[in-house]
Amino acid sequence: MKYLIAVFVLLWCFPQKPALQPAQTLLHPQWLFDGEQVHENWSVWISGNTIKQVGPRNTLAAPVDARSIELPGYTLLPGMIEGHAHLLLHPYNETSWDDQVLKTSIAERVIRAGVHAEKQLMAGFTTVRDLGSEGAGYADIGIKAAIQKGVIPGPRLLVAGKAIVATGSYGPKGFAEHVTVPLGAEEADGVDNLVRVVRDQIGHGADLIKVYADYRWGPKGEARPSFSEAELRLIVETAASSGRVVVAHAVTPEAMRRATLAGISTIEHGDLGDAAVFALMREKGVALCPTLAAGDAISQYNGWRKGVDPDPERIKAKKESFAAALKSGVTIVAGGDVGVFSHGENARELELMVEYGMSPLEVLKSVTTVNARVFGLGEQLGALKAGYLADLVAVKGRPDQDIRVLRHPDWVIKDGKTYKQPD
Ligand SMILES: [Zn+2]
Numbered sequence: 001m002k003y004l005i006a007v008f009v010l011l012w013c014f015p016q017k018p019a020l021q022p023a024q025t026l027l028h029p030q031w032l033f034d035g036e037q038v039h040e041n042w043s044v045w046i047s048g049n050t051i052k053q054v055g056p057r058n059t060l061a062a063p064v065d066a067r068s069i070e071l072p073g074y075t076l077l078p079g080m081i082e083g084h085a086h087l088l089l090h091p092y093n094e095t096s097w098d099d100q101v102l103k104t105s106i107a108e109r110v111i112r113a114g115v116h117a118e119k120q121l122m123a124g125f126t127t128v129r130d131l132g133s134e135g136a137g138y139a140d141i142g143i144k145a146a147i148q149k150g151v152i153p154g155p156r157l158l159v160a161g162k163a164i165v166a167t168g169s170y171g172p173k174g175f176a177e178h179v180t181v182p183l184g185a186e187e188a189d190g191v192d193n194l195v196r197v198v199r200d201q202i203g204h205g206a207d208l209i210k211v212y213a214d215y216r217w218g219p220k221g222e223a224r225p226s227f228s229e230a231e232l233r234l235i236v237e238t239a240a241s242s243g244r245v246v247v248a249h250a251v252t253p254e255a256m257r258r259a260t261l262a263g264i265s266t267i268e269h270g271d272l273g274d275a276a277v278f279a280l281m282r283e284k285g286v287a288l289c290p291t292l293a294a295g296d297a298i299s300q301y302n303g304w305r306k307g308v309d310p311d312p313e314r315i316k317a318k319k320e321s322f323a324a325a326l327k328s329g330v331t332i333v334a335g336g337d338v339g340v341f342s343h344g345e346n347a348r349e350l351e352l353m354v355e356y357g358m359s360p361l362e363v364l365k366s367v368t369t370v371n372a373r374v375f376g377l378g379e380q381l382g383a384l385k386a387g388y389l390a391d392l393v394a395v396k397g398r399p400d401q402d403i404r405v406l407r408h409p410d411w412v413i414k415d416g417k418t419y420k421q422p423d
Pocket of ligand 1: 084085086
């Protein structure tokens with residue numbers, strides 16, 4: 001009797017439903033970039049949120065009633081991955097960084113971030129590594145949750161939370177001693193404090209730890225290293241114990257060297273990097289996220305008329321340093337520091353990577369396969385392969401010949417769901 005009651009209760013709680021067949025879709029682009037190379041007349045079969053098969057058209061074993069979409073003149077590619085964004089910032093020529101941190105309410109910043117998230121997704125970036133909330137606490141972790149729950153459309157996020165800076169190094173700055181202002185990141189130093197803060201940020205939901213290995217705190221306002229190599233190593237070891245990586249903001253060769261020897265995963269910016277430090281990064285398997293678009297945007301905010309005036313010193317130096325990075329063979333991930341410039345214009349970084357010397361095909365690999373692998377997502381994202389998540393973008397034309405066509409994707413599919421398609 002007890003057994004029968006148990007069965008009845010089980011059936012009542014969990015009635016049998018007919019199994020729902022996931023939606024089946026076939027995409028037939030003219031060209032397909034699978035994360036490694038471009039194929040002509042290859043197709044993709046999507047089942048639910050998964051890529052079931054990729055290969056020459058007419059070789060796919062999709063069911064006959066699968067929805068079939070013709071994409072003549074289009075290249076289909078994996079959903080792009082943004083390597084360096086700040087959803088909680090917007091361009092500094094609209095509002096200065098100081099005023100965003102000090103005078104803008106968290107509510108406004110979060111609402112703006114929701115708009116930014118949608119813009120990045122619609123620009124074909126289905127995954128975004130967001131590297132610091134810049135004074136908005138753990139709002140990035142809440143925004144990630146809202147996207148995951150389907151409250152707002154947006155890319156899947158890897159978030160850093162507050163980020164860590166050495167005491168005295170970060171802004172906003174210039175206030176009298178008796179005035180306490182919120183900072184753009186969390187200060188921590190030394191053994192006990194660093195270990196506690198890394199663990200605390202992880203506990204709040206950070207997917208990775210972002211640390212500022214140098215900052216503009218030199219006697220003349222120039223960038224100088226902040227944390228010692230021992231401190232950086234401690235941060236890396238503490239994060240690694242929880243299965244997380246650390247990424248470092250670093251522009252000086254010395255901070256890049258310390259961060260590399262400490263076991264950091266990627267170096268952000270690397271503006272003053274030289275052949276020696278890039279060779280060291282390559283040897284230790286540390287990737288460079290060059291953020292070319294940030295310097296390009298800031299130089300223009302400072303009055304540079306691009307295309308009219310000659311390159312300012314900052315741009316000349318960055319071009320030289322990027323050429324040295326390419327020559328060294330260091331892994332280059334694609335990330336522009338979106339937020340310094342407009343969200344949704346992420347592809348500006350890809351155009352500059354080509355302008356500064358990379359081939360369009362290498363840039364395509366960087367923003368898909370390479371980013372996925374370096375960010376620990378390479379088993380599921382960054383390629384069009386059977387078993388991978390159905391994140392796809394379609395652009396008119398050939399991005400392997402003209403990178404600029406990536407600016408305006410007509411189709412954006414994330415996790416099998418179509419977010420953008422032509423009217
Ligand atoms: Zn940044």
